[in-house]
Amino acid sequence: MTRxxxxxxxxxxxxxxxxxxxxxxxxxxxxxxxxxLAALVAATAELGASLICFCAGPAGQRxxxxxxxxxxxxxxxxxxxxxxxxxxxxxxxxxxxxxMTQIARFPGIPVVSMGAEVEGIASIVLDNGDAMRxxxxxxxxxxxxxxxxxxxPAGNIEAEERYQGYLRALADAGLDPEPQLxxxxxxxxxxGVEAIRVLLDERGVRFDGLVAGNDEMAAAAIRxxxxxxxxxxxxxxxxxxxDDVAAEYELPSLTTxxxxxxxxxxxxxxxxxxxxxxxxxxxxxxxxxxLVVRRSCGCPLEREQFSVAAPKRPDHVEHEPPLIQKRxxxxxxxxxxxxxxxxxxxxxxxxxxxxAGLMNRSVTAFVESWDAVLREALRRDLDPRxxxxxxxxxxxxxxxxxxxxxxxxxxxxxxxHEARVLLANVVHQRATQLxxxxxxxxxxxxxxxxxxxxxxDDFQLGSLLVPHLRELGIxxxxxxxxxxxxxxxxxxxxxxxxxxxxxxxxxxxxxxxxCYESELVSARFLSFEPGSATIALPLFFGDRKLGLVVFDVxxxxxxxxxxxxxxxxxxxQATSVNAEARAFNRDRELLIERLGxxxxxxxxxxxxxxxxxxxxxQPGATPTAATERSLESGDTWERAASEATLRLAxxxxxxRALADASAEPSTLRAPSDAQRSGVGVASKARKxxx
Numbered sequence: 001m002t003r004x005x006x007x008x009x010x011x012x013x014x015x016x017x018x019x020x021x022x023x024x025x026x027x028x029x030x031x032x033x034x035x036x037l038a039a040l041v042a043a044t045a046e047l048g049a050s051l052i053c054f055c056a057g058p059a060g061q062r063x064x065x066x067x068x069x070x071x072x073x074x075x076x077x078x079x080x081x082x083x084x085x086x087x088x089x090x091x092x093x094x095x096x097x098x099x100m101t102q103i104a105r106f107p108g109i110p111v112v113s114m115g116a117e118v119e120g121i122a123s124i125v126l127d128n129g130d131a132m133r134x135x136x137x138x139x140x141x142x143x144x145x146x147x148x149x150x151x152x153p154a155g156n157i158e159a160e161e162r163y164q165g166y167l168r169a170l171a172d173a174g175l176d177p178e179p180q181l182x183x184x185x186x187x188x189x190x191x192g193v194e195a196i197r198v199l200l201d202e203r204g205v206r207f208d209g210l211v212a213g214n215d216e217m218a219a220a221a222i223r224x225x226x227x228x229x230x231x232x233x234x235x236x237x238x239x240x241x242x243d244d245v246a247a248e249y250e251l252p253s254l255t256t257x258x259x260x261x262x263x264x265x266x267x268x269x270x271x272x273x274x275x276x277x278x279x280x281x282x283x284x285x286x287x288x289x290x291l292v293v294r295r296s297c298g299c300p301l302e303r304e305q306f307s308v309a310a311p312k313r314p315d316h317v318e319h320e321p322p323l324i325q326k327r328x329x330x331x332x333x334x335x336x337x338x339x340x341x342x343x344x345x346x347x348x349x350x351x352x353x354x355x356a357g358l359m360n361r362s363v364t365a366f367v368e369s370w371d372a373v374l375r376e377a378l379r380r381d382l383d384p385r386x387x388x389x390x391x392x393x394x395x396x397x398x399x400x401x402x403x404x405x406x407x408x409x410x411x412x413x414x415x416x417h418e419a420r421v422l423l424a425n426v427v428h429q430r431a432t433q434l435x436x437x438x439x440x441x442x443x444x445x446x447x448x449x450x451x452x453x454x455x456x457d458d459f460q461l462g463s464l465l466v467p468h469l470r471e472l473g474i475x476x477x478x479x480x481x482x483x484x485x486x487x488x489x490x491x492x493x494x495x496x497x498x499x500x501x502x503x504x505x506x507x508x509x510x511x512x513x514x515c516y517e518s519e520l521v522s523a524r525f526l527s528f529e530p531g532s533a534t535i536a537l538p539l540f541f542g543d544r545k546l547g548l549v550v551f552d553v554x555x556x557x558x559x560x561x562x563x564x565x566x567x568x569x570x571x572x573q574a575t576s577v578n579a580e581a582r583a584f585n586r587d588r589e590l591l592i593e594r595l596g597x598x599x600x601x602x603x604x605x606x607x608x609x610x611x612x613x614x615x616x617x618q619p620g621a622t623p624t625a626a627t628e629r630s631l632e633s634g635d636t637w638e639r640a641a642s643e644a645t646l647r648l649a650x651x652x653x654x655x656r657a658l659a660d661a662s663a664e665p666s667t668l669r670a671p672s673d674a675q676r677s678g679v680g681v682a683s684k685a686r687k688x689x690x
Contacts, residue, residue: 018530021272022080023053024072024102026089028535028558030188031216031244032261036086036114037535038556039265045531047269051553052080052521053535055562056093071536071548072102077109079521082272087116087123092156112272114264116157124267124285128158131257131289132165133172135239136211138255138291140173142237142298144209148181150195150221152213159187162213162241180205185217192220200228208236215240215247215256222250222296233298243292248385249431252295259289262340323358323401327351330397337389341382346373354394357415358408366415367422374426384426391419444471445563452571456578461571462498469500472560476501476552478525481572482545483514492516494547499525501552520550527552537565541573 021044028034037053044051056070075083083106090099103111103121110122117123139147149166152159163182170177183198185191192212199205212218218240222232232238232252240247243258267285293299323330331347350373353366377384395416402409448468455461458481469477480494496513519525526534533553539546546569551561 017528018048018050018532019081019273020050020052020079020528021269022075022083023051023086024075024083024090025053025086026056026093027562028053028055029562031246032187032214032242033086033089034556034558035245035261036265037558039262040084040269041533041553041556042262043265043269044533046266047273048530049269049273050528050530051533052526053533053553055535055537056090071538074517074521074536074548075106076518077106079518080106080109082110082112084112084114084268084272085118087113087118088156088158091116092153092159095155110272110274112268114268122271122285124264124271124287126158126259126264126287126289128161129165129168132162132211132241133169134289134291135241135255135257136166136169137172138293138297139209139211139237139239140169140175142209144237145175146178146181146205146207147175147209147211148183148199148205148207150183150185150192150210150212150217152184153186154184156187159213166211178205181207185213187214187216189216189220192217193224196221196224196228210236210238212238212240215242215244215254218254218256218296219246219250222252222254233296237298238296240296245383247292248294250296255294255297255299256292257289258292260287263287323398324355326397326401327355330394333393333397334390337393338387341377341386342373342390346376349373350390350394354398354412354415357411358402360411367418370419370422374423378426378430384423384430388420388423391416391423441472441560444468445560445567448472448564449567449570452567453574455571455575457575458497458572461568461575462500465498465568466500468564470502472564473554474551474560474564475554476527478520478550479547479568480515480517480520480549481539481547492518494520496525501527517548520548525550535561537561539565539569539572541569544573546572546576 021040023037023040025033025037028037040051040053052075054071054075056072083103085099085103087099094102099118103118113121113123113125115125117125136147147166147170149163151163151166154160167177180203181199183195185195195217199207210218210221212221218238222238225232225236225238230236238254240254240256241259243256247254247256264287267287271285331344331351334347334350335342335344349369350366353362353369356362356365374384374387377387395412398412399409402412448465451464451468452461455464458479462479465477465479469475477498477500478496479498480496483493483495494515494517496515499513515524521534521536526532535551535553535558537549537551539549549565549568551564553561
């Protein structure tokens with residue numbers, strides 16, 4: 001791909017640097033989306049590209065009719081070279097028309113849709129309909145006749161395709177669809193619990209099977225059924241979709257359809273880097289799914305069945321069995337069982353240990369080789385569960401030819417059993433480590449919240465945030481708040497309060513730096529290197545937009561960044577409220593001082609004036625002009641004194657009310673215009689009493 005005018009370059013001018021992939025996603029704090037984010041980070045790193053994730057934020061914070069709190073407007077053809085969309089969730093969150101409007105903002109650059117087909121752009125899709133048809137048919141094979149469905153949201157393309165697959169499976173089995181057995185969810189656990197309540201309490205229906213649109217809803221439904229005394233799978237058989245990390249650890253373990261998320265991300269990045277000039281017939285790629293059978297559907301634990309001939313003779317001598325000649329075939333079968341995971345080198349290493357054990361040359365070589373393979377998987381942060389098919393493939397290929405050699409068969413079964421026990425231990429240890437990591441992470445996030453909430457202003461907040469970023473494994477962060485000197489609706493002007501990267505300390509002059517929003521995702525603040533990844537998140541509290549935060553990706557767990565975003569937003573809101581309260585208190589104290597001075601001057605003026613002394617006219621005498629002026633002045637003084645007394649009482653009440661006020665700035669009545677302007681009451685009294 002030729003790179004032009006990206007991330008701060010001049011328009012039309014090629015510049016050095018890796019291609020930048022933009023990723024628009026609704027949220028990154030659910031299990032599927034953060035798994036997709038991790039896969040994209042790995043794919044861009046392997047393909048030598050850079051990634052910027054533009055996130056909308058939690059759907060629960062966006063109210064109907066209000067402007068969405070998203071960072072999508074930061075993405076433009078000036079800072080990205082290709083665009084990848086998580087289309088199904090975006091469509092359900094913002095609608096198809098709004099999504100097409102976003103796509104129209106990127107003319108001339110490749111756009112790839114993941115999960116759903118979009119007319120006119122390259123799309124990588126799953127056959128969701130056929131996948132849900134398979135998993136529903138699996139329940140039919142278990143003699144389920146009343147199969148309930150927790151479908152996804154109506155506006156979601158994938159959810160609709162899966163629902164149609166459910167209906168087709170019922171039709172194939174000759175079962176009539178029952179609307180009372182269908183409940184709409186939103187792909188989150190709470191909707192799985194609510195669906196069971198609707199089915200059992202509100203509608204009072206009974207069912208012997210349940211298919212859910214994803215694993216999160218399925219797992220929540222299982223827990224709710226069990227709490228109500230419904231046994232799974234004895235009374236209700238349940239299936240999910242996606243094969244999330246927790247699916248195997250549920251009780252019972254969850255039967256589901258596995259999406260190959262790593263392949264999805266790889267194909268999306270590869271297609272985006274190919275460029276826009278590709279054949280239209282190659283713009284739609286369909287990925288396969290795989291039915292993963294576990295306990296929630298009622299299937300027994302895996303058992304291998306072999307149909308082999310009886311042994312012809314006992315194993316009197318130790319010589320090489322015919323299995324040795326099948327080594328290349330066994331190697332290929334083992335690699336095919338774990339594609340892209342087990343290398344040919346590791347497969348041959350396992351076979352060396354296995355054959356050494358068969359020939360009784362070493363009783364530990366195979367287990368040691370297996371341990372080395374699993375340790376390498378953990379080092380690469382791969383899920384060791386994916387290696388279980390390797391031992392299954394080895395057993396399927398090795399056991400039948402060894403039936404004629406009972407001694408070798410016993411050793412083979414012993415080694416395979418030890419390998420599976422070792423795998424189970426590694427899986428359990430990894431699960432325990434993940435739980436411990438989650439507990440430590442929760443503790444660190446609590447520390448972040450406690451630290452940030454005491455910040456007096458946003459600059460202090462930025463300095464308090466830095467040590468926590470190191471602990472959370474976030475190598476860089478740029479924090480910017482909207483400039484209050486601009487209009488409330490203006491989003492293009494921000495004040496940078498923190499610019500941090502692990503290799504550098506926080507910039508001391510960051511508190512005085514102003515820029516435009518688009519610069520936050522430019523080379524001015526980001527380091528575009530092959531394999532670098534960035535997440536841009538909006539900062540908001542309720543409907544109030546506060547600013548933006550851009551994280552350099554360290555840990556691929558999206559929930560970490562979303563949690564820190566929420567805590568920064570809450571702390572910024574607190575500092576904003578505190579700043580308003582301090583400003584109000586300063587204004588109130590100033591007003592009290594000014595009114596006190598006016599009160600003091602008025603009291604001094606009244607005391608200085610005193611009663612007007614005048615001579616009384618003699619009886620029968622004609623009043624002189626001086627006497628008339630004196631009487632007139634006395635009347636004027638009385639009126640002024642009366643008015644001043646009233647004003648004095650008002651001032652005393654106002655000062656007392658302000659001094660005793662303890663209400664919040666938003667609830668305390670604002671001073672009048674006359675009070676704010678400090679009208680000189682004493683000077684007016686002096687004029688009238690002159």
